Amino acid sequence: MSAIRLENLDISYGETRITHGISLDIAEGESFALVGESGSGKSTVLRAIAGLAPEWTGRIELLGRPRGHGIDKAKVRDCQMVFQDPYGSIHPRKTIDATLSEPLAIHGFGNRDERVEEMLKAVGLDRRFRFRFPHQLSGGQRQRVAIARALMLEPRILLLDEPTSALDVSVQAEILNLLKRLRREQNLTFLLVTHNLPVVSFLCERLAVMRQGRIVEVANVDQLKKGAFAEPYSRELFTASGGV
Amino acid sequence: MSAPLLELENLRVSFPTAHGRVEVVKGISFTLGRERLGIVGESGSGKSMTGRSILKLIRSPGKVTADRMTFDGVDLLGQSERQMRAIRGARISMVMQDPKFSLNPVMTVGDQIAEALRFHARLSKGERKARVLSMLEAVRIDDPERVSRLYPHEVSGGMGQRIMIAMMLIPEPDLLIADEPTSALDVSVQSQVLDIIDDLIRTKGMGLIFISHDLNLVSRYCDRILVMNSGRVVEECAASELADASHPYTRGLLAAMPRLDETREELPVLDRASWGGT
Ligand SMILES: Nc1ncnc2c1ncn2[C@@H]1O[C@H](COP(=O)(O)OP(=O)(O)OP(=O)(O)O)[C@@H](O)[C@H]1O
Numbered sequence: 001m002s003a004i005r006l007e008n009l010d011i012s013y014g015e016t017r018i019t020h021g022i023s024l025d026i027a028e029g030e031s032f033a034l035v036g037e038s039g040s041g042k043s044t045v046l047r048a049i050a051g052l053a054p055e056w057t058g059r060i061e062l063l064g065r066p067r068g069h070g071i072d073k074a075k076v077r078d079c080q081m082v083f084q085d086p087y088g089s090i091h092p093r094k095t096i097d098a099t100l101s102e103p104l105a106i107h108g109f110g111n112r113d114e115r116v117e118e119m120l121k122a123v124g125l126d127r128r129f130r131f132r133f134p135h136q137l138s139g140g141q142r143q144r145v146a147i148a149r150a151l152m153l154e155p156r157i158l159l160l161d162e163p164t165s166a167l168d169v170s171v172q173a174e175i176l177n178l179l180k181r182l183r184r185e186q187n188l189t190f191l192l193v194t195h196n197l198p199v200v201s202f203l204c205e206r207l208a209v210m211r212q213g214r215i216v217e218v219a220n221v222d223q224l225k226k227g228a229f230a231e232p233y234s235r236e237l238f239t240a241s242g243g244v
Numbered sequence: 245m246s247a248p249l250l251e252l253e254n255l256r257v258s259f260p261t262a263h264g265r266v267e268v269v270k271g272i273s274f275t276l277g278r279e280r281l282g283i284v285g286e287s288g289s290g291k292s293m294t295g296r297s298i299l300k301l302i303r304s305p306g307k308v309t310a311d312r313m314t315f316d317g318v319d320l321l322g323q324s325e326r327q328m329r330a331i332r333g334a335r336i337s338m339v340m341q342d343p344k345f346s347l348n349p350v351m352t353v354g355d356q357i358a359e360a361l362r363f364h365a366r367l368s369k370g371e372r373k374a375r376v377l378s379m380l381e382a383v384r385i386d387d388p389e390r391v392s393r394l395y396p397h398e399v400s401g402g403m404g405q406r407i408m409i410a411m412m413l414i415p416e417p418d419l420l421i422a423d424e425p426t427s428a429l430d431v432s433v434q435s436q437v438l439d440i441i442d443d444l445i446r447t448k449g450m451g452l453i454f455i456s457h458d459l460n461l462v463s464r465y466c467d468r469i470l471v472m473n474s475g476r477v478v479e480e481c482a483a484s485e486l487a488d489a490s491h492p493y494t495r496g497l498l499a500a501m502p503r504l505d506e507t508r509e510e511l512p513v514l515d516r517a518s519w520g521g522t
């Protein structure tokens with residue numbers, strides 16, 4: 001089954017059309033990357049899938065069902081998003097504990113205390129951070145809270161917008177290993193936005209390269225490893241990442 | 245080498261917690277000339293706090309002490325808040341790690357960058373606008389006219405970073421502290437933006453403190469590198485020698501980086517418990 005299917009997706013903010021005819025088909029359990037130019041519409045695509053960019057035409061299907069234009073309560077649990085800016089997904093006046101346990105309460109999960117402890121540990125945060133507020137954490141610590149929050153509800157699809165760009169490489173390695181393990185154990189689907197091609201190489205099977213609101217190329221990870229792209233812009237990204 | 249631009253001796257930053265006051269920066273010392281200094285290290289190791297301390301931007305109940313903190317002969321510790329306001333932006337500026345959060349949400353991007361010019365010679369409204377647009381263009385923003393009219397929530401992550409960089413460079417400071425300034429930029433835009441900073445260093449003699457977790461980038465763009473861990477500097481080396489770093493922590497960082505032709509099923513991680521963190 002497809003986890004995410006996009007057909008001819010045009011997304012706008014008011015008068016400005018941001019994406020043009022985006023079509024993608026991502027299988028359940030697949031890990032797919034969106035890379036490309038800054039401002040090309042990568043975050044916008046993720047926001048539309050999550051129901052946060054309501055002005056679109058075309059079709060969006062999640063786990064075989066079409067989604068409507070607003071936030072869809074039933075979809076929230078299945079499909080979680082980690083925002084590029086961690087302040088976007090964590091409430092500044094709530095403690096980390098409240099941020100992580102409230103969604104559990106809303107969706108009727110038991111063992112909340114244990115789940116919060118386990119999740120903090122999984123993202124490499126010491127328990128002493130549990131009762132702090134976001135402004136009392138470093139950038140990378142906040143980013144890990146945002147990742148933990150998205151994982152709390154055991155979603156089937158995870159939309160990740162630059163999830164490790166604020167993390168030092170050792171914490172990044174821990175998070176990437178965690179994501180890979182969760183995928184193996186729970187058949188999770190990832191749609192990952194990143195500008196870090198080595199991260200794509202480690203975690204994903206396929207990638208789409210975006211530029212100016214369009215997908216210019218879809219390639220698999222073997223092509224990425226060899227730099228065997230068809231489009232000059234994709235090759236440019238490859239060489240700028242140190243590929244030869 | 246010329247007289248140092250910045251001298252830091254025994255810088256300490258602490259915060260009260262449920263278990264008493266905890267130091268998150270534990271006695272850092274370095275001097276900076278008109279050069280490019282990179283700071284890398286563990287998340288939570290105190291990199292941002294070090295940068296903010298120099299601008300005296302640590303808010304109470306946080307506490308900063310140092311035996312010495314001078315900038316171009318001025319004792320920063322002795323400056324009043326008012327005197328600091330005249331230094332911030334005009335002489336030392338900092339690109340914050342969360343650009344969109346640090347920008348004013350109710351002011352357009354163009355107006356905010358123009359504000360950063362307020363310290364400088366009286367420019368007419370038209371001249372100001374022209375400077376703003378050319379700066380946006382310099383940081384590779386397409387269509388600067390449109391973008392200058394947007395509010396911070398209407399720009400992409402990478403655009404937010406470039407706007408912040410434009411705003412910090414436009415007053416041509418003597419010292420730029422850049423905290424993860426390009427983490428949201430694709431690699432080709434990233435190198436173009438860093439080249440602009442580099443250019444100012446060479447032509448105007450600006451000093452740079454470049455905080456980043458991107459080891460390759462730092463070794464390419466800096467002269468010297470400090471590696472931080474748990475509030476301390478654990479290693480200092482010439483940027484060109486980073487790949488041969490000897491400290492086990494630095495070696496661990498190098499091994500944890502995925503590669504473009506990655507084949508490892510799992511990445512090696514560091515045993516963080518062994519050095520505690522803050
Ligand atoms: N709320 C909004 N109103 C108007 N324009 C917007 C809004 N949000 C985003 N945009 C515009 O949409 C375009 C695409 O933005 P988006 O955030 O999707 O880019 P991106 O590919 O994620 O870039 P980056 O890699 O820099 O994060 C940009 O030109 C941006 O200015």
Ligand SMILES: Nc1ncnc2c1ncn2[C@@H]1O[C@H](COP(=O)(O)OP(=O)(O)OP(=O)(O)O)[C@@H](O)[C@H]1O
Nearest residue numbers: 136138139140259268287288289290291292293522
């Ligand atoms: N208000 C506060 N109260 C208590 N501790 C704090 C407070 N603000 C920051 N800290 C702690 O200070 C330490 C250093 O933070 P800093 O932001 O300097 O880290 P960093 O090296 O920049 O990390 P990152 O790479 O994740 O941005 C962190 O462990 C953080 O949790």
Ligand SMILES: [Mg+2]
Nearest residue numbers: 043084400401
């Ligand atoms: Mg984005």
Ligand SMILES: [Mg+2]
Nearest residue numbers: 138139292341
């Ligand atoms: Mg930081």
